[in-house]
Amino acid sequence: MRRRLIAGNWKMNASVDSVRTLLRALSEFQDDSKDVVVFPPAPYLALAVELTKQSQIGVGAQTCAAYESGAYTGEVAASMVHDIGARHVLVGHSERRSLFAENDDAVLAKTQQALAVGLTAYVCVGETLAQRQVGDEQAVVAQQLRRLVTELAPADWQHIVIAYEPVWAIGTGETATPAQAQAMHAFIRSQLQQVSAEVAERTPILYGGSVKAANAEELFSQPDIDGGLVGGASLDAQEFLAICRS
């Protein structure tokens, strides 16, 4: 049985005040059958770790460097994220891929850095609208998964979460239908069979893209959807808590 997992990606939205307010509200959440993780911007990670110590909320970074350490001005190493007490990291979010030219090589390197220091990597995949319109969505997602599937060791997958986020559904209010999402999640699981049947069965696959309290229940009830990666709605404590309870 895979555990349920709800992740909140705050993107570039936060202040000391908003982090305190949001985490104070979220720390009331208690449900041993689910994991909840928030991904604040890097400057607030240590504060978020401190504020969530007594709660079941986990904290992660929105990205990490593809390198271990050294002369990479502006970058944040996976080891630093781990050092301050965060245990999760997003890798290859579509905004990183499209706005910061993160390609599959970088996604693999960042995932390897994360795994090497003991972080769980949430690797994001998903097609654009144009790719879906010509029926390429499975080919695109298979390509995004290929290096991970061929180059990571089976044991590494204990610390990998896949997030399927169709680019056309991110921040647009447009959600994949539960059937569209389920079909892609089942396809992703079939790709993971190349690693092993156990990895295919055990790896959590989250859906992301305009998840809100109103659609979470139906999405999360699909057999291959293990939870959500929530952007906009994760900035509203009551909305996010309602999603966590779905």
Ligand code: PGA
């Ligand atoms: P959204 O973002 O929920 O605002 O669509 C999801 C994401 O980008 O992770």
